[in-house]
Amino acid sequence: MKIARWEHPGPPSRGPADLHDQSPQIGEGFVIDERVVLFPDALTVTEVLAHGLGFAHTLHARAADLPGTPLGHVRLLAPFVPASIRDFVTFEEHVEGVSAAVDGKSEVVAEWYEAPTFYFSNPHIVLGPGEPVSPPVTERLDFELELAVVIGGVPGSDGVNLSVESAAAHIFGYTIMNDWSARDLQSREMKVRLGPAKGKDFGTSLGPWIVTADELAPFVDDDGFLALRAExxxxxSHVGDDLISNMGWPFPELVAYAARNSRVVPGDVLGSGTVGNGGCLGELWGRAGELVPAPLREGDEVRMSIEAIGELVASVGRAVPPPPVPPARRRPRARHR
Known part of the structure; x- marks a missing residue:
């Protein structure tokens, strides 16, 4: 199953006095045979995720023969509004290359192998297919090609302290994720032992839809990894490609780690981290010791594809200069007024 959200024009105007709402109409439902079909009962993607994969299959059976709209007549949106975004770093090859570009030293620290580390990203700056990113002022704008898990509800589970086996049942589906990055901002922030923060805080693209986990079962290899090709x-111009199965941990282990002493809920996104072998420009800069290929500029088009998922395409919009914030002031460290 493919699950999506989309926008199409409002009802046609009947003249100057027409009081019909001309704003675009939002649809949420299935992609079936090159058409989009609204969920029965006017359900939303958020509600379907909460009910879980079994419920979605029942709903799909009801929707299969319903009329829809040709896919080419609508504009796809981000397939859902995430509850949260955790972005992991699970590709060793990516870590080797990008550490040199960001930190000036190519290495994979011993701690990387101990656990699948992640950071929290901003769910309020999610972009959909074709939606341009408006970056900050940066000299090192980059993309990051990732596969992301979408969490769904499981009857009787609160999503807390999940075992790897029970975590697998919480994987509703997958989507493509582009973690846009301003590498110069990221490098400055991470010298303070925090971040990435503003180096990532301006845009994360998701789409083109959610492909349910059962659709990808034929691609699971003998070790439990998804052997999907990503480009x-x-x-x-081709920049990079990799197999998703080169991750250091399979997705159920990422979900279990996210839920450790914590909780995952329907609508959470867990990014795989950037694939290796040119999954981002930063990795290539680190290996080359120079900015080759060139950083992204306004008007550039980034096209990502992952086997059995689809394509996610976006362009770079104009950089947005922010209002200034002054640097820290030296303070006397007084202990009393």
């Missing part, structure tokens, strides 16, 4: 190009 990325800029302005039509």
């Amino acid at each position: 990325v190009s800029v302005n039509g």
Whole structure:
């Protein structure tokens, strides 16, 4: 099953006095045979995720023969509004390359192998397919090609302290994720032993839809990894490709780790981290010791594809200069007024 959200024009105007709402109409439902079909009962993607994968299959059977709208007549949106975004770093090859670009030293620290580390990203800046990113002022704008898990509800589970086996049942589906990155901002922030923060805080693209986990079962290898091919190009020129199965941990282990002494809920996103072998420009900069290929600029088009998922395409919009914030002031460290 494919699950999506979309926008299409409002009802046609009947003249100057027409009081019909001309705003775009939002639809949520299934993608079936090159058409989009609304969920029965006017359900939303958020509600379907909460009910879980079994409920979605029942709903799909009801929707299969319903009329829909040709896929080419709508504009796809981000497939859902995430409850949270955790972004992991699970590809060893990516870590080797990008550490040199960001920190000036190519290495994989011993701590990387101990646990699947992640950071929290901003769910309020999610972009959909074709939606341009408006970056901060940066000289090192980058993309990051990832596969992301979408969490769904499981009857009787609160999503807390999940075993690897029970975590697998919480994987509702997958989508493509582009973790846009301003590498110069990221490098400055991480010298303070925090972040990435503003180096990532301006845009995360998701889409084009959610493909349910059962659809990808044929691609699970003998070790439990998804052997899907992922590729990325800029302005039509191939930049990188990898197999998702080169992750250091399979997805159920990422979900279990996220739930450790914590909780995962329907609508959570867990990114795989950037694939290796050119899944981002930063990795290539680190290996080359120079900014080759060139950083992204306004007007560039980034096209990502992952086997059995689809394509996620976006362009770079104009950089947005922010209002200034002054640097820290030296303070006397007084202990009393």
